[in-house]
Amino acid sequence: xxxxxxxxxxxxxxxxxxxxxxxxxxxxxxxxxxxxxxxxxxxxxxxxxxxxxxxxxxxxxxxxxxxxxxxxxxxxxxxxxxxxxxxxxxxxxxxxxxxxxxxxxxxxxxxxxxxxxxxxxxxxxxxxxxxxxxxxxxxxxxxxxxxxxxxxxxxxxxxxxxxxxxxxxxxxxxxxxxxxxxxxxxxxxxxxxxxxxxxxxxxxxxxxxxxxxxxxxxxxxxxxxxxxxxxxxxxxxxxxxxxxxxxxxxxxxxxxxxxxxxxxxxxxxxxxxxxxxxxxxxxxxxxxxxxxxxxxxxxxxxxxxxxxxxxxxxxxxxxxxxxxxxxxxxxxxxxxxxxxxxxxxxxxxxxxxx
Numbered sequence: 413x414x415x416x417x418x419x420x421x422x423x424x425x426x427x428x429x430x431x432x433x434x435x436x437x438x439x440x441x442x443x444x445x446x447x448x449x450x451x452x453x454x455x456x457x458x459x460x461x462x463x464x465x466x467x468x469x470x471x472x473x474x475x476x477x478x479x480x481x482x483x484x485x486x487x488x489x490x491x492x493x494x495x496x497x498x499x500x501x502x503x504x505x506x507x508x509x510x511x512x513x514x515x516x517x518x519x520x521x522x523x524x525x526x527x528x529x530x531x532x533x534x535x536x537x538x539x540x541x542x543x544x545x546x547x548x549x550x551x552x553x554x555x556x557x558x559x560x561x562x563x564x565x566x567x568x569x570x571x572x573x574x575x576x577x578x579x580x581x582x583x584x585x586x587x588x589x590x591x592x593x594x595x596x597x598x599x600x601x602x603x604x605x606x607x608x609x610x611x612x613x614x615x616x617x618x619x620x621x622x623x624x625x626x627x628x629x630x631x632x633x634x635x636x637x638x639x640x641x642x643x644x645x646x647x648x649x650x651x652x653x654x655x656x657x658x659x660x661x662x663x664x665x666x667x668x669x670x671x672x673x674x675x676x677x678x679x680x681x682x683x684x685x686x687x688x689x690x691x692x693x694x695x696x697x698x699x700x701x702x703x704x705x706x707x708x709x710x711x712x713x714x715x716x717x718x719x720x721x722x723x724x725x726x727x728x729x730x731x732x733x734x735x736x737x738x739x740x741x742x743x744x745x746x747x748x749x750x751x752x753x754x755x756x757x758x759x760x761x762x763x764x765x766x
Contacts, residue, residue, distance in 0.1 A: 432490025
């Protein structure tokens, strides 16, 4: 198979700093938007009455990150240097994002007889990230031969939304706001860390338990053996659920211990709950889920709930859809609303056939 030529695909090879800095080399035209986004968050913190408290918290977060995942800090420094940003400002911006609740997302995984597991995600975000998002194929000498195929955004670490490594371990996330925040690993740093080190759900669950977490969001995990799990992340506690033959999450916690800390308006909670119920019904009715059925699920609209969400005014909408086939190490990707666009195939090993 020839290497994909789509403008939103890039190969990123080298150490963490180099891969981070290369973002600006492949998309220098995006620097203005990225700088504006980061600078706006910095200004909001500077104007906040809680500025001193936030600054102290971020300093402790920086120390934690440097101790536990220094490679992610190196990637942040590389991104910042490439786009002519202060790396402390970028670090602040990524942490501030978890409080904003801009992105939504519907994520799920199902056991598959051929692929081990099939994993789907609709990435819901405000419109600026439609053009910032990329499909990356990352490789790093420190990863012992692994490559990571992921969906991310310019100005952020590699697996900012989802990813799969060349041994078939896959993860996708959803955003969930929480007041249960503290010093620990940020979800956006945890995701590439897991993909670079773990080859199975069991390994990832053990690695997750080793950390204190900053709090917020959920992960769906799957592997080439067909093992599935969901992990909901708080600072004081996490909740892990292993399930078969499928599992799903949207934008609210299911664990009672975590849901009491959730930041959510009644309208948001109702929408997320209805979307999750509808997603589960779709998976159950179409199980076993083939690639074509997965594409249908992600493209679905109904009066009850929309899995493919079209942005209105300032609302969040679906900016891409991804379907990962674990044992093949492949991604089928639709940029924009999946009901309106074509699908492209990408591989962790570009010498393989899809």
